[in-house]
Amino acid sequence: MMKNAVVARRLCVTRGGNPVLRDLDFEVAAGSVTGLLGPSGCGKTTLMRAVIGTQRITGGTVEVLDERAAAPALRHRVGYVSQAPSVYDDLTVRENLRFFARVLGVPRERVDACVATVALGDHADRVVARLSGGQRSRVSLAVALLGEPDLLVLDEPTVGLDPVLRVELWSTFHRLAEAGAAVLVSSHVMDEAARCDRLLLMREGTLLADDAPAALLRRTGAPDVEHAFLSLVGAGA
Amino acid sequence: MSPRITAAVALRVLTQLRRDHRTAAMLLVLPTLLMSLLWWMFVDLPGAGFSALGPALLALVPFIVMFLVTSVTTLRERTSGTLERLLVMPMGKLDFLLGYLVAFGLVAALQSAVAVGTCVWLLDLRVVGSAWLLLLVAVVDAVLGTALGLLVSAFARTEFQAVQFMPAVVIPQILLCGLFVARDQLPRALEVVSDVLPLSYAVDAMQAVATSTDPVWGDVGVVAAYAVAAVALGALTLRRQTA
Ligand SMILES: Nc1ncnc2c1ncn2[C@@H]1O[C@H](COP(=O)(O)OP(=O)(O)O)[C@@H](O)[C@H]1O
Numbered sequence A: 001m002m003k004n005a006v007v008a009r010r011l012c013v014t015r016g017g018n019p020v021l022r023d024l025d026f027e028v029a030a031g032s033v034t035g036l037l038g039p040s041g042c043g044k045t046t047l048m049r050a051v052i053g054t055q056r057i058t059g060g061t062v063e064v065l066d067e068r069a070a071a072p073a074l075r076h077r078v079g080y081v082s083q084a085p086s087v088y089d090d091l092t093v094r095e096n097l098r099f100f101a102r103v104l105g106v107p108r109e110r111v112d113a114c115v116a117t118v119a120l121g122d123h124a125d126r127v128v129a130r131l132s133g134g135q136r137s138r139v140s141l142a143v144a145l146l147g148e149p150d151l152l153v154l155d156e157p158t159v160g161l162d163p164v165l166r167v168e169l170w171s172t173f174h175r176l177a178e179a180g181a182a183v184l185v186s187s188h189v190m191d192e193a194a195r196c197d198r199l200l201l202m203r204e205g206t207l208l209a210d211d212a213p214a215a216l217l218r219r220t221g222a223p224d225v226e227h228a229f230l231s232l233v234g235a236g237a
Numbered sequence B: 001m002s003p004r005i006t007a008a009v010a011l012r013v014l015t016q017l018r019r020d021h022r023t024a025a026m027l028l029v030l031p032t033l034l035m036s037l038l039w040w041m042f043v044d045l046p047g048a049g050f051s052a053l054g055p056a057l058l059a060l061v062p063f064i065v066m067f068l069v070t071s072v073t074t075l076r077e078r079t080s081g082t083l084e085r086l087l088v089m090p091m092g093k094l095d096f097l098l099g100y101l102v103a104f105g106l107v108a109a110l111q112s113a114v115a116v117g118t119c120v121w122l123l124d125l126r127v128v129g130s131a132w133l134l135l136l137v138a139v140v141d142a143v144l145g146t147a148l149g150l151l152v153s154a155f156a157r158t159e160f161q162a163v164q165f166m167p168a169v170v171i172p173q174i175l176l177c178g179l180f181v182a183r184d185q186l187p188r189a190l191e192v193v194s195d196v197l198p199l200s201y202a203v204d205a206m207q208a209v210a211t212s213t214d215p216v217w218g219d220v221g222v223v224a225a226y227a228v229a230a231v232a233l234g235a236l237t238l239r240r241q242t243a
């Protein structure tokens, strides 16, 4: 039995007067890659921010690594990559990582290791503003890897990446999971579902399914996750 | 709070400034150019016009420049998501704020050293007190500008809004600081307002150093107290959690 890194019960979030997350129950297991899939606007980012503790919740509970989400003790143990890359455009890749490494108090060697993990070794001394969008989001990912977090929360990290790189990143996520981390990855692209150990399918602030990809296909009799999603929406309607 | 993290922030801000050559150059020479302009204006006139106004301008310029630079940089930090990222890391709110104060305080020291040096040695600014004290008051002023810039950036959503805070927050202080009308000759209500504005004390301190050897610690203390208050309020605006 895998240990759960995240346990959410009856999680509700209201933003600007509108319910964005409605009574969600879910878990994210340590040692595996959990995919959070759903169309744009369904609440993926809000859910992830509730997990890392930056989103104020209006109901229910979120427990992260046996602490309440947002507990100060988690600041060393959770890595987060926001949907828009949050790094300093006017610093080089290496300067960015060095700064965040100092903040986290991790040794300097981690900088080169993480630059290599996201395959930016050739660009380490380039100013981030002069990188492509995909390269920039990899810098942001590298920052999240610095502290070797127990929980890694990645908001659409593979959007806009070329397919080769995408495959490489997914194998990186699996490597991190095999080393024991819990990895929660969101995407609005359904064909990434097959790469996850477990799927949370989301629509309009509710979870349609919480299952392994193969089990989901079997249960719905659909040929792929996209069709499974459609048949679940049909079943719910 | 941790000195390691505060230093990391300060170092990073300075690296960013260094990367932006044009901003760095302007920060260093602009105040000196403005002082030189003031000197030139009075060059053919009798009396001590430059020496009368120079100290006040030495107080105003670092305050204005640091206010603007800080409000724009920290706004950028809020909108780019880097602030949110830092706040989910083991970053104390004071680490963040003090890091900025240290970085811009150092820049202000350098900037004011060039300006004060030029005024005293090249432009013959008359200073009865110590030129070092002039420099110190300028740096405390710049720190106040930085602290207020950090604070107001919380109330701006865009850089346009942030820049608008400069006329809103700074120009009334310039008008009421005693430069245009002596503070005790202002209408009573405005005199009271002028008494609670920090820049009034900064200009008083500068003028006191220039014209006497009287101690100015009282005025400097008021300016520093405002900076501390602005930082404390700024810390309240840094939210780890939003709705
Ligand atoms: N700052 C905000 N204030 C109010 N509503 C918001 C805010 N941000 C997002 N929302 C709403 O919350 C819902 C979910 O948004 P989000 O979590 O960003 O979805 P996703 O990441 O799946 O695209 C959307 O309907 C969006 O309009």
Ligand SMILES: [Mg+2]
Residues within 6 Å of the ligand: A041, A044, A045, A046, A083, A155
């Ligand atoms: Mg999103």
